[in-house]
Amino acid sequence: MKKLIFAFTMLLLPALAQAAGGNVHLDKITTDFNNKESLQRGMATYVNNCLGCHSMKYQRYLKTAEDIGVPPEMMKDYLIFSDQKVGALITNNMPKVDAEGWFGTAPPDLTLETKLKGSDWVYTYLRSFYQDESRPWGVNNAVFKDVGMPNVLGYLQGTQLNHCSADELANNETQIDPLTGVEIGGCYSLVDGTGEQTAEEFDRTIYDLVNFMSYVGAPHTMDSQSMGIKVLIFLFIFFFIAYALKKEYWRDIH
Ligand code: HEC
Structure with missing residues (x-):
């Protein structure tokens, strides 16, 4: 009987660990791989804005084309910018050593990123860059402190500031990331009119992008x-x- 009780307690442990991880405020999304238009828009955003730095080297264009409902010829014409064939893996030509010099860290491959960090984390991360002149690219990130990545989607979102009123600050405490132990979160506000998209449109763009990345992580x-x-x-x-x-x-x- 004792053994049984012990076994049940052990079974509960992962659930407790999850509860502890619940501290971090992440905006939640529900992925939908049946929404092909969303996946197609997400891939377009990815190849236009991210692929130059981040490969998806465990995924092929052709498999992606079939899954997201794009004819292979269209994939070749509109979504492959290099001279790669449609049967090729989704790679880029960024030299790792140079990249380390430019950014401090080489941009990681993102095939399995949503498996590693979770779709909610990636969704929140991409919407949480804020102005910080003390950083090399002039931006910091609310969920990834002192990030080495520039705010590549800033032209769509506009500028975010992280200064808030005392009231807002009181209700918006920073939290500790259970993975890295660093402080994250806090409050920031959008400067209207500095980006090409409205806040809702930008959320939609990032939803589609993360939906696509989540599909690639679980093809x-x-x-x-x-x-x-x-x-x-x-x-x-x-x-x-x-x-x-x-x-x-x-x-x-x-
Ligand atoms: C100019 C190069 C560059 C571009 C373009 C770029 N990134 Fe990054 N990204 C980086 C670098 C460098 C890092 C590593 C940051 C660090 O570890 O401090 C990074 C980190 C990340 C991470 C966190 C990885 C991790 O788990 O540590 C994610 C997620 C990410 N990028 C997503 C994207 C997406 C999505 C796009 C397209 C919208 C994009 N990036 C465009 C350079 C880039």
Whole structure:
């Protein structure tokens, strides 16, 4: 019995760890891989703004084209900017050593980023750059303190400032990131009219981008969903066959 109680306590541990991680304020999103337009817009944003620095070297253009509903020729014409073939992996030509010199850290490959940090984290991160003249690129990030990445989507979002009123500050305490132990969060406000998009449009752009990145992090989700439906249909039909067979076998006995 003691052993059983111990085993159950151990089972509960991961849940407790999750509860502890709940401190960080992250904006939540619900990904939807059936929304092909969203995935297509997300990929366009990615190849235009991110691929120059961040490869997705475990994913192929062709598989992506099939999954997000883009004909391979269109993928080649509109979404592959290098001379890469449509069957190639999504890579770039950034030399790692140079990149370390430019940014302090080489931009990591992002194929599995949403698996590593979670879609909510990436969604919040991309919307949390704020002005900070003390940093090399003039920006800092509310969920990734002293980040080495420039605010590449600043032209869409506009400038965010992190000075708030005393009241706002009181209600918007910084928190500790359970992964790194550094202070994150705090409050920041958008300067209107400095970006090409409104706040809602920008949230939508980042939603599509993170939806796409989440699909790339779990490219077989679509396959397993369609397989799951087929299996259920098969089981449903097979139930009647099995039932008829059972009746046939038991007829002589009853
Ligand atoms: C000019 C190069 C550059 C571009 C363009 C760029 N990034 Fe980055 N990014 C970096 C660098 C450098 C880092 C590493 C920052 C660090 O560790 O301090 C980084 C870090 C990140 C991280 C955090 C990785 C981690 O887990 O440590 C994410 C997520 C990310 N970038 C997403 C994006 C997305 C999405 C885009 C396109 C909208 C983009 N980046 C465009 C240079 C870039």
